[in-house]
């Protein structure tokens with residue numbers, strides 16, 4: 357008797373440490389490895405910010421297509437292949453249809469913690485169970501099962517990194533399984549399959565871009581990159597964040613494994629396991645929160661809080677989020693988004709975001725602080741939307757969590773500490789190499805003026821072929837004045853009731869204790 361299984365790839369675009377794939381193969385005569393193109397994420401229009409934050413920009417879609425090509429190639433090497441389906445009207449109904457059409461006995465997919473994924477998967481699970489189809493949905497995108505951590509914490513997500521780490525323990529080992537062959541693909545009948553589309557076929561053809569992300573997608577590239585990182589054992593052992601130069605674009609100061617973790621081309625458990633093996637061989641090494649393992653635990657922390665917090669991605673109705681009267685100013689928002697604030701450090705970062713879809717963590721700090729509580733006082737949700745579209749590593753839990761953090765809306769409350777859009781970058785890169793690369797209009801500006809070109813005398817501006825106010829904008833705000841005003845508004849907002857801490861006693865005492873502890877150290 358035939359026993360057909362579907363393995364539904366969404367994230368988890370890999371063969372290694374893939375429990376859903378492993379389970380699908382067990383005892384099955386045929387497996388159908390499926391990927392459904394979800395129209396929710398596809399929108400080629402670069403001005404589609406207002407259409408919802410989930411729309412992916414060009415670089416991320418390119419990265420995804422790389423991942424699919426690589427996965428297909430790996431599956432073919434094992435005697436299988438990737439079946440790509442159009443997600444109309446939406447992915448869940450497409451999956452339900454094929455479960456029937458292909459006489460499936462077992463459907464396997466990685467557990468998804470995002471609200472959208474949860475709702476989608478519930479439809480499929482309910483449908484499958486009605487037909488007596490087995491559903492296997494393991495947690496394998498994260499090191500830990502967020503639901504278990506929350507349970508250990510009495511039903512609430514831990515709201516500090518330290519309390520999360522104390523609860524989490526040791527993650528499960530990755531699956532050691534390797535394959536020489538997979539069960540063959542069954543008969544797909546009349547179901548319409550697509551080739552893996554090109555970026556142009558998805559309608560992204562009209563976007564002009566001079567420079568694309570240097571990071572290619574896929575499991576093979578993820579493992580190659582990971583091996584490069586692991587080769588330098590000393591670097592791994594001594595890794596310490598936030599140390600590291602955010603402006604070193606030619607040799608990033610961190611691993612740049614985030615987009616691979618986002619799409620699951622790299623298993624976080626495998627990454628963790630490899631880091632531990634290095635630690636065992638070198639002996640002395642840094643520890644969380646600053647170490648590389650510590651970075652993976654930051655990821656887990658945000659996943660856990662996001663999973664356990666209703667309305668995590670918005671201010672309203674989000675119990676852990678400070679209620680702050682952010683202002684609406686589309687002109688300023690667009691200037692920030694398009695890299696036209698007149699502050700070269702901020703603008704270069706935003707152009708790196710557009711061109712590469714990736715920036716160093718401290719660069720993200722600088723622009724997020726500038727948009728929100730540092731200078732422009734614009735809502736973090738607007739900045740989140742821009743990041744969500746343009747980052748290649750855009751990740752619902754981590755992106756929202758970090759925007760909550762940087763805007764001092766949750767987790768971090770020292771709003772008086774503001775990144776200077778002038779001196780912060782200069783500390784790392786006094787000659788402005790980073791600015792000159794991403795903002796070539798300023799390439800001939802003397803070092804002295806590269807962070808504050810509006811202070812250059814006109815004769816110097818002329819010599820540098822860059823007249824401020826014509827070739828490059830004047831600053832949209834005066835930083836000293838704007839940041840002072842922001843501090844005042846934050847102080848007023850904090851003085852009012854309206855965040856989780858005031859409403860939720862447990863969270864309040866945990867957070868206050870941490871604040872006190874921080875002040876003492």
Ligand SMILES: Cc1cc2nc3c(=O)[nH]c(=O)nc-3n(C[C@H](O)[C@H](O)[C@H](O)COP(=O)(O)OP(=O)(O)OC[C@H]3O[C@@H](n4cnc5c(N)ncnc54)[C@H](O)[C@@H]3O)c2cc1C
Pocket residue numbers: 597610611612613614615617618648651652654655656658715716717718720721724743747749750751752754755756758759762
């Ligand atoms: C406003 C803002 C938005 C962000 N949005 C995202 C996002 O959408 N997706 C994303 O992956 N990261 C996001 N980050 C976190 C962080 O900047 C990136 O994970 C990191 O810069 C990726 O580079 P890397 O892989 O070289 O990191 P490494 O330093 O090499 O760290 C290894 C891995 O640890 C995880 N990690 C590191 N820092 C953090 C962090 N602060 N929070 C959670 N996980 C972390 C990532 O998975 C990363 O790949 C954001 C940070 C800020 C300030």
